[in-house]
Amino acid sequence: MATLLSSCSSASLVFTNLSPKSLSPSLSFLSFSSNVSLISSSISLSHHSFSTSSRIRPLSVSSFTVKASVSEKKKVLIVNTNSGGHAVIGFYFAKELLSSGHEVTVLTVGDEGSDKMKKPPFTRFSEIVEGDGKTVWGDVAAIGTVLEGSKFDVVLDNNGKDLDTVKPVADWAKSSGAEQFLFISSAGIYKQTEEPPHVEGDAVKADAGHVVVEKYISELFGNWASFRPQYMIGSGNNKDCEEWFFDRIVRGRPVPIPGSGMQLTNISHVKDLSSMLTKAVENPIAASGIIFNCVSDRAVTLDGMAKLCAKAAGLPVEIVHYDPKSIGSDAKKAFPFRNMHFYAEPRAAKDLLGWQSSTNLPEDLKERYEEYVKIGRDKKTMKFDIDDKILESLKVPVPV
Numbered sequence: 271m272a273t274l275l276s277s278c279s280s281a282s283l284v285f286t287n288l289s290p291k292s293l294s295p296s297l298s299f300l301s302f303s304s305n306v307s308l309i310s311s312s313i314s315l316s317h318h319s320f321s322t323s324s325r326i327r328p329l330s331v332s333s334f335t336v337k338a339s340v341s342e343k344k345k346v347l348i349v350n351t352n353s354g355g356h357a358v359i360g361f362y363f364a365k366e367l368l369s370s371g372h373e374v375t376v377l378t379v380g381d382e383g384s385d386k387m388k389k390p391p392f393t394r395f396s397e398i399v400e401g402d403g404k405t406v407w408g409d410v411a412a413i414g415t416v417l418e419g420s421k422f423d424v425v426l427d428n429n430g431k432d433l434d435t436v437k438p439v440a441d442w443a444k445s446s447g448a449e450q451f452l453f454i455s456s457a458g459i460y461k462q463t464e465e466p467p468h469v470e471g472d473a474v475k476a477d478a479g480h481v482v483v484e485k486y487i488s489e490l491f492g493n494w495a496s497f498r499p500q501y502m503i504g505s506g507n508n509k510d511c512e513e514w515f516f517d518r519i520v521r522g523r524p525v526p527i528p529g530s531g532m533q534l535t536n537i538s539h540v541k542d543l544s545s546m547l548t549k550a551v552e553n554p555i556a557a558s559g560i561i562f563n564c565v566s567d568r569a570v571t572l573d574g575m576a577k578l579c580a581k582a583a584g585l586p587v588e589i590v591h592y593d594p595k596s597i598g599s600d601a602k603k604a605f606p607f608r609n610m611h612f613y614a615e616p617r618a619a620k621d622l623l624g625w626q627s628s629t630n631l632p633e634d635l636k637e638r639y640e641e642y643v644k645i646g647r648d649k650k651t652m653k654f655d656i657d658d659k660i661l662e663s664l665k666v667p668v669p670v
Contacts, residue, residue, distance in 0.1 A: 355509035361391035362544035391506035432479030504540035515579035531573035536613035566629035582635035
């Protein structure tokens with residue numbers, strides 16, 4: 271305890287009913303290294319427990335929460351993927367950090383002149399520059415050359431899915447003196463459970479690339495954190511989520527949903543994910559050594575998603591259910607979500623960072639539908655070959 275107090279001489283600490291037993295190993299998330307600097311920090315510890323190795327339900331009365339307010343402005347590097355649904359996370363994160371007064375550089379993988387950069391969110395990177403952020407492009411395997419002479423307090427890898435891709439970034443961040451390393455992982459690494467939702471500490475697939483990365487950075491950095499997102503919506507996303515439902519609803523087509531339609535999933539607005547990441551940057555001690563489910567705090571059924579999209583569009587919807595096995599090898603292409611309960615809860619972020627979700631799915635979908643119409647996607651010619659195959663097998667008339 272004396273060591274802990276001396277390491278936090280600039281902080282005000284309040285302990286409530288803590289025993290030596292409760293301080294170990296629960297203190298695994300509390301990293302007081304010389305690399306972490308606090309300015310005018312106030313830390314409050316109360317009865318909650320978080321361990322990255324045990325399932326957190328319910329919370330233990332012998333443990334505690336850390337909440338810190340940090341006024342220090344950070345220099346943050348975001349290594350951003352150039353494709354897929356995760357690119358929008360880096361975009362929103364950059365904008366939120368800039369609005370809070372931090373310095374931000376976004377390194378996007380690849381070439382600025384590539385066709386991938388003609389899609390959102392990359393077409394909106396001017397918003398980052400207008401906010402005094404920097405945008406660069408390059409090969410992460412040569413990150414030391416791309417960012418020669420640059421130093422950052424915080425590095426986020428929002429690109430790699432395996433150690434081969436992340437290791438050059440992590441090693442460079444360590445050697446250049448970064449105080450905190452953050453990693454965008456995936457909730458898809460959890461093993462199936464008979465006890466949903468997934469919570470931090472649930473069993474994961476040991477051979478998954480994201481798991482190997484989490485292990486590596488936990489051994490390399492004194493201050494690190496990993497974030498596991500699921501499905502997300504938000505302006506600038508270039509991977510279909512709500513659009514899949516809108517495409518069918520606006521054209522008066524039945525919406526084919528596998529199974530019963532009562533499967534639960536988690537769909538978060540990307541602003542929730544960026545606000546959680548920002549909390550971790552501004553509360554580095556509280557976030558240290560923690561795995562966070564980077565999701566909103568409510569689930570939705572698959573049928574419910576179709577109905578909410580229809581309500582947002584002000585249109586009726588016809589839902590049909592089918593057995594995925596009936597369409598063979600195209601089953602995974604037929605529907606944008608997993609055909610099972612697949613959702614998580616953001617318990618660690620709420621308890622350790624004081625984070626709260628701002629996602630309101632019905633309202634967010636109204637906003638998303640307005641943009642869907644604005645860009646003219648409702649008028650585009652589309653083919654629904656897999657849908658037609660499903661509807662034909664169910665003897666449901668196919669709209670002309």
